[in-house]
Amino acid sequence: MSDIKKYIEENKDRFLNELFDLIRIPSISSISDHKEDMVRAAEYWKKTILAAGADYAEVSPTKGNPIVYGEKIIDPSLPTVIVYAHYDVMPVDPLDLWKQDDPFEPVIKDGKIWARGADDDKGQGFMHAKAFEYLVKTNQLKCNVKFMIEGEEEIGSPNMGEWCEQNKDRLKGDVILVSDTGMIAADVPSITVGLRGLTYLQVEVTGPNRDLHSGLFGGAVANPINILSNMISSLIDENGRITVPGFYDDVLESSAEEREALNKAPFSEDDYKKAINVEALHGEAGYTTIERTGIRP
Ligand SMILES: [Zn+2]
Structure with a gap:
């Protein structure tokens, strides 16, 4: 070659x-x-x-x-x-x-x-x-x-x-x-062996039959936007786990060896944070950033 x-x-x-x-x-x-x-x-x-x-x-x-x-x-x-x-x-x-x-x-x-x-x-x-x-x-x-x-x-x-x-x-x-995956860094040759998928859902919340005046109805009738906000925010609990029943049934659990190998990849959390200009990272408790973006939903 x-x-x-x-x-x-x-x-x-x-x-x-x-x-x-x-x-x-x-x-x-x-x-x-x-x-x-x-x-x-x-x-x-x-x-x-x-x-x-x-x-x-x-x-x-x-x-x-x-x-x-x-x-x-x-x-x-x-x-x-x-x-x-x-x-x-x-x-x-x-x-x-x-x-x-x-x-x-x-x-x-x-x-x-x-x-x-x-x-x-x-x-x-x-x-x-x-x-x-x-x-x-x-x-x-x-x-x-x-x-x-x-x-x-x-x-x-x-x-x-x-x-x-x-x-x-x-x-x-x-x-x-x-031919459509990323690299850990421009100078780190990388082989991606799996990719996550996507799920799209459309949820429609309907409310009263007309626009309600806040002075007459406010506080007495649920506002669909509040209901929808609650629905969205309750999808993930305080530990970053998805709360939908049955959601994890088909999620593959990686073995300890796989997780160890994955975490050996040269990855800098500091560079990652700097690149997207955030002070802290957030996600499912018990997993590293590279696991959260690689092997977890
Ligand atoms: Zn693409």
Whole structure:
């Protein structure tokens, strides 16, 4: 692998130009005006995967934004790695908080690429595509590789489940490499082995049949906003435990060894606090910050 640095150096300008062209596509999944950009970004990914050396790639439709699928099978008896990434990005407003005129026009400053999508998730996905390209072009690929690049991650992947169900057979693999996780620090190589999910709920509290005058009704009728506030604040007790009955039934308990290993990761609570400008941290009693954000709900 000693020639990898040379390969990066020799191809650096091309890599950057290709990534920048992807970043320039404003593929904001939560704004319907960008429908065409979503397809453009998907097509760009298809082209990228094929140019990197895949045998096959397609832009596969869903009820929402398409999913890009590609593969290189060198030997069906070898392990298969599935690379997951997403080509959609978050909206860019408020625009005046950006330090550049156009969030979709990448700027290199202090050795970093600044633009919407540069780090979530076009940059990481691209890095894996280029690692794949390097392995293919230098005949060093030792496994099968499949790519699955979706376009609705930022809106909760509403159509990915169905697509995976429909494409179960070709999604068979041994490992999923998610190109969408973080690092402990820029100089600490990190492997994320699990991710937490999200739950969204909508609660509606209804009250009297009209606006009530405080002088006539105040103190005699419950105010829905107070009831709702009580409901929300009672979801977590004073020890940071979630109070919903049954909530912890499916929560995996990490072993003492796992917790010990997790806490060995170089993590500075002081730097963490400083980075977000808070004086104290808060969370479930009995767990460290790295556990609270990594293995606890
Ligand atoms: Zn992401």
